Amino acid sequence: MMAAGKEVTIVMVEDDEGHARLIEKNVRRAGVNNPIIPFINGNSALDFILGEDRSGSVSEGRYLLILLDLNLPDMSGIDILDKVKANAHTKRLPVIILTTTDDEREIQRCYDLGANVYITKPVDYDSFAHAIRQLGLFFSVMQIP
Secondary structure (H helix, E strand, O other): OEEOOEEOEEEEEOOOHHHHHHHHHHHHHOOOOOOEEEEOOHHHHHHHHHOOOOOOHHHOOOOEEEEEOOEOOOOEHHHHHHHHHHOOOOOOOOEEEEEOOOOHHHHHHHHHHOOOEEEEOOOOHHHHHHHHHHHHHHHHHOOOO
16 A cells, blocks of 8 residues: 555554454455554554654654554543544544444444544454455555545
């Protein structure tokens, strides 16, 4: 994945280590070789995306795609989405919600806050692996601002 001739970095915010390994393995199987930076909690992800001062200036000129779980140990993924989309430096970063939550109100809230895609993780391993491979194929054709 490229944006403006530069490589896109995938920021994966996922606290379940098994899910994180499965996501990375199947994204790679789909032919996506972009760097993937994993985070297991929201605060460390926000430090990377917005900077420790939360100004967002650290992401100026960076091309990121965020894979975001909603159920994290230290904060809700919705809070992360809100902070990313409310920041002038990061509001255009694509955010893909990848979570087990299929509550209609939560899905609507994520889209209202600016999520680009909402994917409910299948419970079955093979279905989950297949869904991630499809997501990887999607990465290979999507345009990043």
